[in-house]
Amino acid sequence: MCYKKEYDVIIIGAGPSGVKSALTCSKKGLKVLIIDSNGNSGGQIYRAPPKSYIKKSEKTFEENLIQLKFSEDLTKNNIDTAYNHTVWQVSPGFKIDAFNENGTIQWNTKNLIVATGTYEKIIPFDGWTTPGVIGLAACTILLKAHQTLPGNKIVLAGNGPLLISVAYYILKFGGKVDAIVDTSSKFEWIKSMISLIFNPKNFIQGISWILKIIFSRVPIYSNSLINKVSKKENGISVEIQNIKNKQIKKLTTEVLAVGHGLTPSTDISRLLKINHSYDDLKGGWIPKLDKYFKSSMKGLYIVGDGSGISGAIAAEEKGELAAYSILKDLKLIDETEFENNTSKVIKKLKRYEIFAKGIAKLNATPKSLIENISNNTVICRCEDITKKDIIHAAENGARNLNQIKSWTRFGMGPCQGRTCQYSVAKIASEHLRCNIKDLGYLTGRTPLRPFPLDKAIGDFEYEEITKVEAAPL
Amino acid sequence: MNLRIHDYFERGKKVKIIVNDETIEAFEGECLSVVLFITNKKNLRTSPKLKENRGMFCMMGSCQECVVLLDGKKVTSCNIFIKDGMEIKTGNLNVL
Numbered sequence: 001m002c003y004k005k006e007y008d009v010i011i012i013g014a015g016p017s018g019v020k021s022a023l024t025c026s027k028k029g030l031k032v033l034i035i036d037s038n039g040n041s042g043g044q045i046y047r048a049p050p051k052s053y054i055k056k057s058e059k060t061f062e063e064n065l066i067q068l069k070f071s072e073d074l075t076k077n078n079i080d081t082a083y084n085h086t087v088w089q090v091s092p093g094f095k096i097d098a099f100n101e102n103g104t105i106q107w108n109t110k111n112l113i114v115a116t117g118t119y120e121k122i123i124p125f126d127g128w129t130t131p132g133v134i135g136l137a138a139c140t141i142l143l144k145a146h147q148t149l150p151g152n153k154i155v156l157a158g159n160g161p162l163l164i165s166v167a168y169y170i171l172k173f174g175g176k177v178d179a180i181v182d183t184s185s186k187f188e189w190i191k192s193m194i195s196l197i198f199n200p201k202n203f204i205q206g207i208s209w210i211l212k213i214i215f216s217r218v219p220i221y222s223n224s225l226i227n228k229v230s231k232k233e234n235g236i237s238v239e240i241q242n243i244k245n246k247q248i249k250k251l252t253t254e255v256l257a258v259g260h261g262l263t264p265s266t267d268i269s270r271l272l273k274i275n276h277s278y279d280d281l282k283g284g285w286i287p288k289l290d291k292y293f294k295s296s297m298k299g300l301y302i303v304g305d306g307s308g309i310s311g312a313i314a315a316e317e318k319g320e321l322a323a324y325s326i327l328k329d330l331k332l333i334d335e336t337e338f339e340n341n342t343s344k345v346i347k348k349l350k351r352y353e354i355f356a357k358g359i360a361k362l363n364a365t366p367k368s369l370i371e372n373i374s375n376n377t378v379i380c381r382c383e384d385i386t387k388k389d390i391i392h393a394a395e396n397g398a399r400n401l402n403q404i405k406s407w408t409r410f411g412m413g414p415c416q417g418r419t420c421q422y423s424v425a426k427i428a429s430e431h432l433r434c435n436i437k438d439l440g441y442l443t444g445r446t447p448l449r450p451f452p453l454d455k456a457i458g459d460f461e462y463e464e465i466t467k468v469e470a471a472p473l
Numbered sequence: 474m475n476l477r478i479h480d481y482f483e484r485g486k487k488v489k490i491i492v493n494d495e496t497i498e499a500f501e502g503e504c505l506s507v508v509l510f511i512t513n514k515k516n517l518r519t520s521p522k523l524k525e526n527r528g529m530f531c532m533m534g535s536c537q538e539c540v541v542l543l544d545g546k547k548v549t550s551c552n553i554f555i556k557d558g559m560e561i562k563t564g565n566l567n568v569l
């Protein structure tokens with residue numbers, strides 16, 4: 001694709017929120033670029049299969065249909081797409097630097113919509129670094145995008161709706177679930193069902209998934225967590241512990257998929273020094289935004305789950321609101337049209353957010369999960385930093401996440417704390433008996449993703465280097 | 474049991490890749506980390522201090538645990554798609 005240097009609007013992330021923003025902006029004639037590190041639109045929730053996969057027949061599943069619609073709509077509306085491009089730097093103004101396999105590229109815009117979604121929260125336990133232990137979200141990507149079962153035998157653990165959705169897809173695709181290990185109780189599920197009424201479509205879908213799981217006689221361990229995982233010759237050994245009576249059950253399986261909910265991706269908003277606030281029911285730290293998802297920085301919008309976890313359907317509404325706000329600022333729609341368009345969307349969004357709060361309660365991190373982490377458990381996977389190291393830093397005076405980082409090297413590895421920041425904060429706040437908010441968050445740093453220097457520099461001959469005059473002796 | 478689901482999509486043609494001097498078969502265009510995972514080559518990188526095995530974990534380019542050497546260069550295998558003759562090395566990649 002031949003790109004322009006400057007766009008009216010640039011959107012980072014081609015998931016449901018980013019796509020909706022792009023379509024809404026381009027319908028009023030704005031030149032839009034949408035960037036994504038994946039090879040296609042859809043984000044993680046509707047992630048497209050690899051390019052080489054060719055659809056066999058009309059037989060399909062819902063996520064795939066939605067993704068195909070996204071692709072079609074983006075093409076129809078002449079929206080420039082930069083797939084397979086990873087953004088590694090965003091500077092105020094805005095300059096967006098990205099790389100792909102050929103090298104680096106920079107684009108400019110006055111209106112930036114960040115729709116970078118979420119990461120999975122995975123609270124550590126003994127042996128969680130064992131190969132064969134993967135995220136629940138990773139498991140859905142394997143199933144839905146790559147059309148592959150992760151193993152012949154799988155244990156699913158953690159909490160929240162993803163547990164049910166992953167179990168459903170494994171069964172649908174002919175796989176076997178050895179056990180579902182849920183930190184929530186059955187009563188907590190029933191309680192959360194009340195809020196599900198605000199989103200009837202997901203409610204009905206959820207019920208049909210649960211029925212399939214029940215009919216397949218998958219053992220469900222409620223009120224339970226994974227105590228320990230160890231490598232065995234042909235798989236892994238998983239120790240399941242009941243939170244209440246501490247009883248332990250051992251299983252041998254091939255793969256353990258585990259996840260404890262989602263946390264907003266704040267890499268870019270932290271880098272741009274936007275103020276953040278803490279809301280556990282929205283996944284942790286979230287950027288401060290107005291009701292149209294506009295930040296305190298002129299022209300910067302943060303939409304989708306990156307503005308607080310509320311799911312894929314709500315993400316579209318958020319993307320749409322941000323787009324209307326840009327259109328109003330650029331005087332492409334007047335005050336009346338803006339009010340008419342947004343009031344409907346805000347109403348819908350409010351309903352979805354009640355639903356999301358109900359779900360979020362299922363994903364609240366129970367204290368037992370944090371207490372269960374042993375001292376020698378690795379928390380920061382990149383740098384091999386254990387719980388003991390974090391507590392040591394706290395005991396010696398580290399009082400916020402940045403200080404713990406300097407002390408231990410947690411968050412200095414290639415993932416920059418994306419995998420462990422939440423757990424480190426939980427561990428430190430438990431130990432220091434302080435509010436997790438008081439620990440703050442890691443300062444945003446570039447590059448947002450590691451990339452090789454040779455990519456940044458590109459290919460050149462010695463003669464092409466601009467020589468500077470040598471300093472006088 | 475074949476872990477690949479063939480109900481909805483046709484995959485690319487069969488190709489061969491080399492993983493630590495061993496040849497394995499895969500379909501062109503499949504995701505590298507997924508192929509390594511289901512062919513039981515789950516140990517990808519080695520952790521820096523404890524020298525523990527690590528493997529595919531987040532599948533969305535965030536955690537960096539699935540880093541391997543592809544034709545001599547460090548890459549996250551979760552966003553690499555199989556091409557015929559790719560040479561992959563796993564294990565301790567911190568070689569200068």
